[in-house]
């Protein structure tokens with residue numbers, strides 16, 4: 559009872575921030591993302607009657623108790639479906655450097671869901687795979703699919719799942735990640751999602767999201783970066799304003815984050831079509847089309863405070879690689 563699966567991280571153009579139901583990971587708003595080709599997780603799961611507890615390694619190293627508990631809870635969802643009590647050995651590897659701001663629960667839980675379901679012989683269609691992955695990590699619901707993906711917030715377990723908007727080959731958008739800090743963040747997204755309700759700006763952001771969603775969808779379908787760019791910047795800023803105005807406040811930005819936002823403005827004024835988005839951390843994702851990527855990378859590399867540059871494009875969805 560063993561299987562291996564691979565999944566990619568994703569970068570959200572309209573962000574998921576705030577939960578309405580913590581147990582089910584039901585988000586407050588729909589979100590839209592691009593699954594990435596370079597930031598991938600490969601996970602192997604083996605269920606065995608000889609194990610007395612689940613075992614988890616990440617990049618060959620024994621994982622923390624907290625990570626193991628989260629993975630065990632996720633495996634329980636699939637064990638229940640399969641009617642199997644066996645414990646599992648889980649080995650997960652990332653194809654990207656740790657601490658690059660890409661370490662992603664999305665890729666991890668999408669790969670874990672597919673590998674565990676494969677090993678247990680539980681057949682899941684895309685929507686069901688997305689629902690189960692969501693229980694492990696909200697954004698994992700989106701990494702089930704490749705390319706451009708829309709996660710319907712829904713109101714209960716059945717209605718909250720992702721759907722593909724367009725495949726990876728639809729549009730060659732690049733995510734140039736400017737890494738300015740490699741430390742692990744102090745407040746996890748899981749904790750942050752619970753604080754969103756305490757911000758007086760939450761309602762304003764959610765209203766803006768409703769206006770942006772159809773524009774983002776159209777812009778992706780028409781491959782129109784000049785329409786998409788301003789929407790993703792507006793939502794990234796709004797999400798960070800909610801974070802910063804939560805009680806207690808969450809500041810994910812570093813001084814270098816602001817410097818990069820200003821640099822993007824200057825580059826755009828000079829004619830480079832590049833836009834930013836920022837996740838729950840200080841690193842800045844520079845979104846451009848393939849034809850501009852060299853110009854963007856050259857400019858980012860000139861900034862002495864950028865420690866590392868990673869270039870990702872649209873990648874495939876979760877893939878089950880091997881079952882035995």
Ligand code: DP6
Nearest residue numbers: 570573574695696697747748837838
């Ligand atoms: C800022 O999916 O990491 O990246 O459900 O607690 O695992 P959990 O949260 P997570 O939150 C993602 C937050 C974000 C925005 C996004 O990717 O939509």
